[in-house]
Amino acid sequence: xxxxxxxxxxxxxxxxxxxxxxxxxxxxxxxxxxxxxxxxxxxxxxxxxxxxxxxxxxxxxxxxxxxxxxxxxxxxxxxxxxxxxxxxxxxxxxxxxxxxxxxxxxxxxxxxxxxxxxxxxxxxxxxxxxxxxxxxxxxxxxxxxxxxxxxxxxxxxxxxxxxxxxxxxxxxxxxxxxxxxxxxxxxxxxxxxxxxxxxxxxxxxxxxxxxxxxxxxxxxxxxxxxxxxxxxxxxxxxxxxxxxxxxxxxxxxxxxxxxxxxxxxxxxxxxxxxxxxxxxxxxxxxxxxxxxxxxxxxxxxxxxxxxxxxxxxxxxxxxxxxxxxxxxxxxxxxxxxxxxxxxxxxxxxxxxxxxxxxxxxxxxxxxxxxxxxxxxxxxxxxxxxxxxxxxxxxxx
Numbered sequence: 021x022x023x024x025x026x027x028x029x030x031x032x033x034x035x036x037x038x039x040x041x042x043x044x045x046x047x048x049x050x051x052x053x054x055x056x057x058x059x060x061x062x063x064x065x066x067x068x069x070x071x072x073x074x075x076x077x078x079x080x081x082x083x084x085x086x087x088x089x090x091x092x093x094x095x096x097x098x099x100x101x102x103x104x105x106x107x108x109x110x111x112x113x114x115x116x117x118x119x120x121x122x123x124x125x126x127x128x129x130x131x132x133x134x135x136x137x138x139x140x141x142x143x144x145x146x147x148x149x150x151x152x153x154x155x156x157x158x159x160x161x162x163x164x165x166x167x168x169x170x171x172x173x174x175x176x177x178x179x180x181x182x183x184x185x186x187x188x189x190x191x192x193x194x195x196x197x198x199x200x201x202x203x204x205x206x207x208x209x210x211x212x213x214x215x216x217x218x219x220x221x222x223x224x225x226x227x228x229x230x231x232x233x234x235x236x237x238x239x240x241x242x243x244x245x246x247x248x249x250x251x252x253x254x255x256x257x258x259x260x261x262x263x264x265x266x267x268x269x270x271x272x273x274x275x276x277x278x279x280x281x282x283x284x285x286x287x288x289x290x291x292x293x294x295x296x297x298x299x300x301x302x303x304x305x306x307x308x309x310x311x312x313x314x315x316x317x318x319x320x321x322x323x324x325x326x327x328x329x330x331x332x333x334x335x336x337x338x339x340x341x342x343x344x345x346x347x348x349x350x351x352x353x354x355x356x357x358x359x360x361x362x363x364x365x366x367x368x369x370x371x372x373x374x375x376x377x378x379x380x381x382x383x384x385x386x387x388x389x390x391x392x393x394x395x396x397x398x399x400x401x402x403x404x405x406x407x408x409x410x411x412x413x414x415x416x
Contacts, residue, residue: 054105055155064100064156070403078127079408082119085127088160093171095135097127097161107155108146121159128161137163141173283386286369296338298405300379302372307381309334309343310396311363315350320375331380332359334367336396339403343367343381345389353389366392379406 059065066072067086077097078085088096101120106112128140141162145152164172182190273281282304290306298305313333321329327346334343353359369387373380383389 055107055111058105058107059155060104062154062156064098064154064158065104068100068102068104070400078123078130080123081408082116083123085123085161093163093165093168095131095137095163097131099124099127099159099161101157104156106157108152109144109157110146112157120157124159124161131161131163135163138166139164143173280386283369286386287388290368294338295334295336295341295405296400296403298341298372298379298381300372300374302370305370306366306368307334307336307370308364308366308392308394308396309336309341310399311359311361311365312340312399312401314356314361315345315359317347318344333404333406334365334381335399335401337398337400339400339405341379341381341404342406343370343383344373345383349383349389353391358391364392364394364396366390366394379408 063072067074068084074089075087076084077087078099082103083099083101085097085099088098099120101112101116103112103116106116109117124142128142131137131140141160141164143160143162144158145160146157162173286304286306291304293302293305293307295307295309298307311332312335315330315332318329318331321344325346327348329344330347330350331342331344333340335341350356350359359365367381367383367387367389370381370383373382
């Protein structure tokens with residue numbers, strides 16, 4: 021089966037594996053371990069690094085889909101996991117495989133609609149004996165038509181129906197292997213059971229349980245030497261010193277004061293990132309970028325101050341991203357006469373906003389934009405960070 025790239029990047033072919041049992045000293049590779057002999061210069065790794073051009077049709081956080089450079093039929097697509105270090109799907113942890121394969125039906129449906137095909141082969145060759153020639157996990161998506169039966173992927177003819185004894189033997193062996201390789205259960209932390217109120221018991225009765233009778237309160241008041249008094253309300257709490265005098269506790273800074281302090285630190289000691297290194301949870305970083313596209317009003321964003329939000333495409337040698345600012349910020353810079361194509365700006369204390377699963381770089385009142393004399397080389401416009409779809413996930 022054809023692959024993207026030149027045959028020079030593929031390992032030399034070897035004789036076909038014979039249909040024979042594994043040797044006695046056969047030992048399977050450790051499960052889900054990155055391969056020590058993974059070739060970081062394989063053609064798919066080079067494509068992911070941007071060292072080799074490709075025809076990209078889809079990209080998200082986990083994979084990229086490109087047109088096969090040597091297609092079997094028109095529309096032949098390769099889906100390549102972004103995670104490097106694994107030579108085949110068999111070595112990848114199940115969760116990584118799941119992250120990648122959830123994109124397969126999305127791409128396949130788009131192919132069906134685009135090419136009006138009547139079926140699609142979704143194939144992954146794993147291991148040299150299975151026909152794998154580029155040792156980085158990947159999936160082939162191949163459009164199929166009823167009129168092109170001669171191009172179908174064909175398997176060897178069956179040797180006949182399996183008999184019951186052989187089926188049970190194989191089933192038991194495979195079931196045992198799966199059971200032996202089952203992941204160990206995670207220890208569960210026991211939760212303290214909360215007593216449930218009895219049926220028919222009203223909230224008033226529950227509340228009344230917590231109240232003490234008048235006589236009990238008076239007895240406690242008579243005892244009352246060693247007990248500390250509690251004050252109601254949210255006034256300044258105090259602590260007694262050795263001399264018996266009360267001193268107010270230090271007031272915690274408000275959220276706005278904390279944010280202002282963080283902003284001042286980020287502006288005084290900026291942390292610069294390349295556009296290509298931006299992440300969905302980015303915050304408090306700075307970038308030096310060249311203007312690629314003129315600012316345009318974003319109708320999807322409405323602010324309380326009714327100050328329109330503008331989006332402009334900016335970038336550096338690692339990629340481009342949409343930079344969002346308010347119209348008043350643009351006017352303070354001198355308007356579009358200053359913020360124009362190829363002008364370079366130092367943008368400090370930005371954060372990433374995920375609008376619809378896509379990244380936008382925001383600079384608000386806690387950030388700064390100023391014209392810069394720093395040099396920014398050619399901008400990598402074909403790597404648009406704001407076009408990469410991200411899916412928000414929860415760690416278990």
